[in-house]
Amino acid sequence: MSHLMSNYLPLDVTFSSGKGCWLTDDKGQQYLDCLSGVGVVNLGHCHPTITKAIIEQASTLLHTSNWYHIENQELLADRLCSVANMDKVFFGNSGAEANEAAIKIARLHGQNKGVENPIILTANQSFHGRTMATLSATGNSKVQAGFAPLVSEFIHVDFNDIDAIKTFDGNSSVVAVMLEPIQGESGVIIPDDDYLNNVQSICNSNDWLLILDEVQTGIGRTGQFFAHQYNNITPDVMTLAKGLGNGIPIGACLTKGAASELLMPGTHGSTFGGNPLATKVSLSILDVFEGDNILDNVNKQSAYIHSQLSAALKDYSAVKEIRIKGLMIAIELNVDCSTLLQNALDDKILINITGNSIRMLPPLIIKKDEVDIMLEKVIKLINNASQ
Template sequence: MSYLMSNYAPLAVTFVKGEGCMLTSTQGEQYLDALSGVGVVGLGHCHPDITAAIQLQAGELLHTSNWYHIQHQETLAKELCMAANMDKAFFGNSGAEANEAAIKMTRLHAYSNNINHPIILTANQSFHGRTMATLSATGNPKVQAGFSPLISEFIHVDFDDVDAIKAHTDNASVVAVMLEPIQGESGVIVPADDYLNQVQKICQANNWLLILDEVQTGIGRTGKLFAHQYNGITPDILTLAKGLGNGVPISACLAKGKAAELLTVGTHGSTFGGNPLVSKTALAVLDVIKKDNILDNVNTISAYLLAGLQALSSDKIVEIRIKGLMIAIELNQDCTELLNAALKKHLLINITGRSIRLLPPLILNQNEADIIIITLDELLGAL
């Protein structure tokens, strides 16, 4: 009997060791992790610099409290704000917590403008977390099923549809728009190049806050440190998690301008958020990304993978969607069975609807990319 609750359905494998893009099971077999722990271990498993930072900090100080100054946290806040052109940071433990902080900030923004029933526009098929507020913000009825009544202060509009957002400019209760620059969980949905730019203009014209959820797209995943940098814009609020800690739980909610002044003493907090261990680890992640030119590798391998995937002869492929190392291969039929089929071939992938989703480590090399391409070719051929 398992003493774990039944909210997961784990595949029939247990991993005990990781190195780079590879995981080793209890049976001693190696698997190529083309998911990087669902977009978390961007620098690969057990990266020596990250491991050293964790070990060093663990031997010095794990935790105090945010009742005191935390040097590494303050340094990390500066590094992230300078990199993202933001002003201030709040640290939590997960993407959902970062998004919760962003939602609470919009409430404070609303009340400072005498809006008593604030509404946030979010996108259909979005994913923002599993707490009650972030679940309500999420535009996916399947994820929300069974958790009614949801928080009602969200209106879902179609993604990549500027007119759908413009349609609410006469609603005096709207205070913010919350979007993923690229929708990840729904299958790597990449909007038009100027979509975010147009949304920002609408927000600025209506005194709305623009919140960009980069929990999955941030920290190099798309080939830039933050996906919104492709648009040359700066949001009011930016949320990060996943790759920021390379496996250590940490998230950040960054804010700029008037939004950076919304959280005041006592309005929000986190027991573990930004403690010495996770902050030091995140600083090591940012350092490796810079010194090892990780973003260059992401863009090089992204182009290599795209060429290889486009060369596949399968007539089952409808579309390949890719930005950096966020990849979805949409098929013309259900492909749920490929999850276990890939596992048998020692490749870890994800299936979203009719799409194969890949989030390989940002350190992926050409030999490992070839393994992914060849294995997918075999899987599609047997489908």
């Protein structure tokens, strides 16, 4: 009997090593990883620059405390603020923690304005994490089931429905709007091109904070370093995690302007957050992005995948929609998907099934010959499912 709690239901496979886009199981069989540990291992498994950074930092200093200055943390904050055009950073260890910081900042913004019960607007079908506040922000009743009472004052509106947000125009209890630029966990839901711009306009005119959860979309996943850069906007608050550590736990909450002045000494913290090891790894990830034209590869492979999938699947009645931005890919089917995960595993490819969509988040370093293997296996999977 396993002594692990039953909150996960793992597939029957154990991986023992990885390199680039490939994982090897304990029987020596190779799998093409088209999920990247759910959008985490963006630079592939055991990237040599990251491995070197881990070894060097682990042999120098792992942890002190945020009670002392941490040089790597300050360097990383400088570089993140520079690429994001933002002002300040708080470091935690996960996406949920980054979002907790964002939610606390929104509450403080409300308190400063004398708002008694500050409301945060979030979206239906969103995902923001599993802590009490972030699951309350999440627009999915399955994530919330059993955990009442939820943290109050989150109001969920339909994603990509600007009118739903406009109905709160002038409502002085609202303090923030919190959104994923593209909804990841609910199956790569891409809003209209100007949706975020319109949300930002409403936020600006009402003095609401625009909080963008880029935990999944950030660090190059969509073909821009941050997904909101497609809109030429800067949010008041942005959260990051996943690809920021490539497997080493780290989360970050970045702020711009007045939102940067809200967390004061003693109001928030984390024992491990931003420790010398995690921040060194993130610095090395930024180095790789700068040196290796990662975004060019994302955009090149994305265009190729899009054209290949569109051509190959155009006559499939089982295919409802293909959604792709950078290397966030979903193929929505209108057939039963319940066996697809296991079928894919049997064919040595790692994907995810979200609702009725096949979701793929391959490493951003994936090469054309690996993309061809991915396409061949996925088309075969859909072919079999359509029979």
